[in-house]
Amino acid sequence: MCGDCYHRGFFVFPTYWKFDTFAEELQQKVTYGPLQAVACAANFPDSIGKPEAFYRCPSCRETWALSSPDNAWRGYFLPMHMAKTYLRDTQRKAFIRGIIRKILLLAIAAYLFWKWLH
Ligand SMILES: [Zn+2]
Secondary structure (H helix, E strand, O other): OOOOOOOOOOOOOOOOHHHHHHHHHHHHHHOOOOEEEEOOOOOOOOOOOOEEEEEEEOOOOHHHHHHOOOOOOOOOEEHHHHHHHHHHHHHHHHHHHHHHHHHHHHHHHHHHHHHHOO
């Protein structure tokens, strides 16, 4: 992170308009410098939120990962190491939410069954 690329990352693009504005600025930084679009060697699991583009800043040597918003997914633009952590945490939270949802459904089904028996 530096003055040439970005001072901070974006954990979410709350609106399409915000992403549109960001994407225009990013395109300017790629077209006129300093950012360079690069291929990425890092492994990301195939899942929602997997970054689709990577950019390198020659000034601070940061590699940025971009995941565009898509329906409910709100995207991000973060340094590589932060993107990996963010994606892992997001997937972990989704997994835990899924388990809690299943436990609640099971509890409701057990309660209804118990009510039906009595
Ligand atoms: Zn930089």
